[in-house]
Amino acid sequence: MAEWISVKDRLPEDDADYLVWVADACTVERAMYYGDGEWLTEDLENLTRLVTHWMPLPEPPKEEEK
Numbered sequence: 001m002a003e004w005i006s007v008k009d010r011l012p013e014d015d016a017d018y019l020v021w022v023a024d025a026c027t028v029e030r031a032m033y034y035g036d037g038e039w040l041t042e043d044l045e046n047l048t049r050l051v052t053h054w055m056p057l058p059e060p061p062k063e064e065e066k
Contacts, residue, residue: 002055002058003055004053005053005054006052007037007051007052012033012054015062017030017031017032017057018055018056019054019056019057020051020053020054021052021054022050022052023051023052024050028054029041030057033052044050
C-alpha cells in the first residue's frame with residue numbers, strides 16, 4: 001500500500017496525476033504535478049502552496065471474470 005510522501009522530502013515525476021493532501025482544507029484531492037512545485041486540479045485550481053503530501057494513484061479495480 002502506498003504511503004504519503006512529504007513535499008519537503010521529495011517531489012514526484014512531472015506531468016502525472018497524484019493524490020494530494022491539502023492541509024488547509026483537510027482534504028484529499030486528485031492533482032497533476034507540472035514540475036517546479038506546481039500542482040493543479042482537473043479544474044485548473046492551483047494547489048501549489050497548499051499541498052503538503054502526495055502519493056501515487058492506486059491501481060484501478062480489476063474486473064471480475066464472468
